[in-house]
Every structure is written in C-alpha cells, then in structure tokens.
Amino acid sequence: MTTVPLIEARDLTIRFGKVKALDDLDLTAPAGKVLAILGPNGAGKTTFVRAVSTLLRPTGGTLQVLGKDVSREPVAVRRDIGLAGQSAAVEPTMTGRENLEMTARLFGHPRDGARRAASIVIERLSLGDVADRRCSTYSGGQRRRLDLGASLVGAPRLLLLDEPTTGLDPISRREVWDSVRDLVAAGTDVLLTTHYLDEANELADHVIVIDHGHTVAAGTLSDLKASSGRDVIEVAVNDPSQLEAVGHILERVTSNPPRLDHNGRRASAPTAGGAKDLAIVIRTLDDTSVMVDEIGVRRPTLDEVFLTLTNAYVQNGSSR
Amino acid sequence: MIQTVTRPIAPATAMSATLVVARRALLKFVRTPALVGMGIVQSALFLFSFRYVFGGAIHAGASTYVAYLVPGYVATIVLFTGGGIAVAVADDRVEGFTDRLLSLPIPRYSIVMGRALADFATNAWAIVATAAFGFLFGFRLGGSIPDGLAALGLCLVFGLVFTVVFIVIGLLAPNAQAAQGMSMIAFVLAFMSSTYVPAGTMPGWLQPFAQNQPATVTINAVRALFEGGPAFHDLWQAALWCAGIFAVFLAISMNLYRKATA
C-alpha cells in the first residue's frame, strides 16, 4: 500500500483581484509528520490554510488533501479536517463545554456522542477547571486551547492551525505547544503556520518556507540550516557608536548587507569566504580605533537562515 | 490512558445543523442582556415619542393617531432592530466563526437557515413586545382576534424577509461597525412609508415610491387586518413583495456565504 501524502499542491495559485496570494505554489507534505508552513506576514500562509480548508477555491493548479481534490470533493475534504483559524472562534457567551458540544454536533455526533467527545477533549487539553465557565472569562491561551479542542471533537485526520500562538504571552505559548504535542502523540496529523522559527523548531518535523506565495525551501530544520546557511562573521564591540563603522567593513569584505544589533552591540554578516574573510576583517579592524570585544565565524542561527531564504527570494523575484 | 474521540459515523443532517446554528445564535442573544433589553426599550421610547410627542400635530385621516400609528410601527420594527442581525453576521465572519462553520461537513444553506431561524425568534420577541407597548399606549383592536393574530403573523413574515436582507448586509460589510451603519438604509423604507403619516400627504414625486414600496403595502395590509377592514388587495401585494425579496436575498446570502472571507 502506498501512503497518500497529507497535502499535495501543484502550481497552486490563488488570486484576489490583482494580488496573487499564492503563486504557482508547489509542496508535498508527507503523512504522519507535523508540518509547519513558515513565512513572514503576507507570505500567503492563511490563504494556504483557507484553501486546504475548502474556504477558498484555487484559481489555478491543484490541491489535494489526503488524496482528495479540494475543488472536486470539498465535502469529503471537510470530513477529514478540523480548522482552528487565525482568530479563536469560540463563542464568549457560551461555556467551554457548550462550545465543544456545539461543534461536536456539527461534526455529526449525536447528542450523547457530542457530550462524550467534549468531555474527552476537555480532559486531554486540561481544561477541566474552566470548562463550565463562560469563555468571556478565559485567558488568551485558554481560548486558543479551547479553539484547538473545537477542531478536535470530530476526530479529524488533519488538524489545521493557523498561527496558533500569535499574540500569546510566553506561558500561554508553552501551554498551546504542549497541547499540540499531546495531539501529535495521539496520532493526529497537524499542519500549522507560523512566523516564529522557534515554534517550527519546537513542533514540526517538516518545514516548508514560503514567501510571496512561493515555496522557498522545504525539509527538516537541520536540512535547511545545512543547505542554505552560510557562515556568519560576528563582531561584538565595546562602544555601540562604532557599530556603523564595523558594519561598513563587514559589507566591504563579505559583499553582504550587515545586520547591526545596537542593544547587543554586535554586527554580523553572512560570508562565503569563512576564515579567509575573517582574517581580512581582523586586519582591517586593527587599523581602526574600534575596540573589539569578541570576533569569530559561527554557524547561522535559524533566524538568519530564515532571513536569508526569504531575502534571496525577494532578490531573485525582482530580477526575473 | 486518555480516551480518544471517535469519528462521527455520519455527518450532521441539514436539520440538526440548522438547529445547532440557531441555538447558538439564540443563546448569544439571550445571554447578552443589552441585546434583549435595549432593542425593546428603544422601540418603546420611539413609539412613545410618536404617540405622545409628534402625534398631536399629525392628522392621519379619520381614525385617532394611535390607531393609525401602531400597526405600521409594529410591522416595521424589524427595520430598526435588524441592524443587530447584520452586526452579528459581520462579527461571526470577522471573528472566524463563519470560517469554522464553512470548514465543517454541514450543508451551506443550514448556516443561513440556522441564522434566520434564530432571528425569527428574536423578531417575534420584538414584535410581541412592541405590540404590547402599543396596547399600553392606547391602541385597540378594531377587528376580530383571529384578524389581529393574522396581522401579527404578517409582521413575522415581513420580519423574516428582512432578516435575510440584513444577513446580506452583514456579509457585505467589512466589519460590525460598518454593518451597523449600512443597516440604516432600512430607515428609508421605514420613514418613506405609510407608517407615520399617510403616503398621500407626501410630495407628488415621492408618492409612487412611498405608496408601492414593500413596507407600505405590508403596513396597509397589517393595518387593515387590525382594523377589521378588507385586506385582500394589500395582502397579495405584500405577499408578492415578500416572496420576491426573500427569494432574491436568500440566493444572494447563500452565494455570499460560499465565498465569505474575513
């Protein structure tokens, strides 16, 4: 038996008037993995999730969810998915339990089945203490988790989470992450979108970076780091007013735009030349009055990988 | 080990989906005291003002002003309270509830039907409460009780028809505030009708509209039923308007739900 991919998009295009929110997007998401769609604001993440949820019809190309085409079999797709959208769609005047039972009924559970599904989800997401309170009294994290629960009561094959932790404080973020991990452990496939690298790092096995409606890179995070990460020369200085000068030197040597971090008093730039470039930078700095605290070549951080990937796309895109 | 949720055996039927959607909309209404109370207070205050403040200066033919005013006022109450429907629909869309519904395996029309069913109930509440204030302010039935009930029934039908219009407004508006503003278009129908003054007293160029628009013919039929006079002519005109508006706006609303975006 061959395994059907969770999601398969071929030349997927979605336009809003003149704006192409998705532009010939190609991606294959293997089943049995947690997939993160990573991209900056406006990259097309929500549009992609809405297309997978059958809320938007592709303008061009094809999109299959668990082997079913969203345009031709939207009803079958809806039976397989649970959506927790970008804003937590819980009804504030109803209790958590009432919200879950309502959604369970809409998924098709009979009354007693809905009650049972709601209780199980409440226990699984540790919402027992607040389940019988109106949601208007919930914290942001509790609302999010309840919304997650609402997408679960129908036991969907694929859970879609659009920016599940945007706007949450660090503690609530951890709570949501823990809940997602529990679900994954219980065997639900998850597609989530995020613009936080650490979130992808925490939750996902497989990452697809998109920008301007295009797939920019795909693979595991370590794949991405290995493939697109150029080493970085980083210089820490004593006097932040000298950062500009250091930045100019880095740019001249590496031919890459430097990043200046005034709070951390650091300047950095990706380099293709590695140790050779580092030596040049050190020599050049020697001839100036810059007081260097620390200098070295290191592997790029995930943030830098992400910035490199999305920037590279902007540059290629504009020169086409 | 924690139990796992089982998959439902079959998707929800249209009927049960409609009832669940309606129940949620009604719960939201009932549990928001401002919605339940303010609409009624507002409609009572307006009725009071027209009856006791402006009423003395308005001559509406042979009958007393309260007898003239109340039937039209009750019939068109939805034009004033309907803004709440548009706001609720816009809120659901902006806050993601509509997306959730659209992602579920339920028939699309059950979303509109559930909404309309809930609003049918809230309209009934507004109509009955307003009629009660009418009686309190001195209105009396001229005809039989069955005629009076038929009049209220027609008010309910008119309310249902405009519920669908307000759903469309809620779906077209970019947000709740805009939905509230756009709903004021309905005031045109309320004021340029025979509710407050006979359409015959309006300038000639306005009369073709004022005499024949849906609110006026419905009001005339409701008034005739309350008074116990012949209502047939007005009734069939009202029925035609209602059926036409209902069909057109129902189709528009289903189409808009299909491509509702936040």
Ligand SMILES: Nc1ncnc2c1ncn2[C@@H]1O[C@H](COP(=O)(O)OP(=O)(O)O)[C@@H](O)[C@H]1O
């Ligand atoms: N309903 C819409 N109408 C017009 N443009 C839209 C609409 N939805 C999204 N877009 C545009 O499509 C692009 C992708 O948006 P979106 O998918 O929301 O990005 P993300 O979720 O990654 O921030 C953006 O340029 C956005 O302005």
Ligand SMILES: [Mg+2]
């Ligand atoms: Mg988004």
